Amino acid sequence: MCTNFNKKILDKATKSLKKNDLKPVSNNNHKYFMKQAVKMALKGVDANEGGPFGCVIVKNGKIIGKGNNMVTSTNDPTAHAEMTAIRDACKNLNSFQLDDCIIYTSCEPCPMCLGAIYWARPKIVYYGSNQKDAAAIGFDDQFIYDEIPLPYSKRQIPFEQCERKIALEPFTKWSKKEDKTAY
Ligand SMILES: [Zn+2]
Numbered sequence: 001m002c003t004n005f006n007k008k009i010l011d012k013a014t015k016s017l018k019k020n021d022l023k024p025v026s027n028n029n030h031k032y033f034m035k036q037a038v039k040m041a042l043k044g045v046d047a048n049e050g051g052p053f054g055c056v057i058v059k060n061g062k063i064i065g066k067g068n069n070m071v072t073s074t075n076d077p078t079a080h081a082e083m084t085a086i087r088d089a090c091k092n093l094n095s096f097q098l099d100d101c102i103i104y105t106s107c108e109p110c111p112m113c114l115g116a117i118y119w120a121r122p123k124i125v126y127y128g129s130n131q132k133d134a135a136a137i138g139f140d141d142q143f144i145y146d147e148i149p150l151p152y153s154k155r156q157i158p159f160e161q162c163e164r165k166i167a168l169e170p171f172t173k174w175s176k177k178e179d180k181t182a183y
Pocket residue numbers: 080081082109110111112113114
């Protein structure tokens with residue numbers, strides 16, 4: 001009885017600590033939001049929309065954007081979960097930047113999504129499974145990382161520069177433009 005009583009008090013104390021201490025609350029949030037990202041991934045698999053990846057974007061404790069991989073169902077090689085979630089969030093925020101946003105993605109982002117995330121500028125990214133987990137089921141993006149430091153001519157898809165002078169025209173125009181939306 002005495003032990004139960006103490007346990008009750010301890011439980012109560014722990015609960016109030018969880019309420020007031022940011023760390024446990026934020027850990028609970030991690031679990032909740034990661035579960036929502038995973039839910040999106042599972043939905044995509046069930047609906048044959050694409051690979052097993054999901055993502056949610058959170059601002060002020062609320063989900064403001066979500067997405068799952070839709071590559072095969074939309075014939076869009078860029079429709080990774082993070083990309084679709086970023087598009088959704090930016091549309092909902094009516095902004096081209098994810099200021100103060102948190103990204104929860106079910107798997108560590110590939111190099112394309114990594115780039116998109118940097119352009120979108122959220123404040124932090126939490127990922128569930130990692131590159132190696134993805135590679136183990138056939139989604140290996142290591143080859144892209146391997147390509148990045150290679151000279152252009154040695155890449156699997158060679159890059160060659162041509163007609164630089166012609167291509168510089170939009171830059172000149174942008175530099176002179178006075179009513180541009182800089183970012
Ligand atoms: Zn990706």
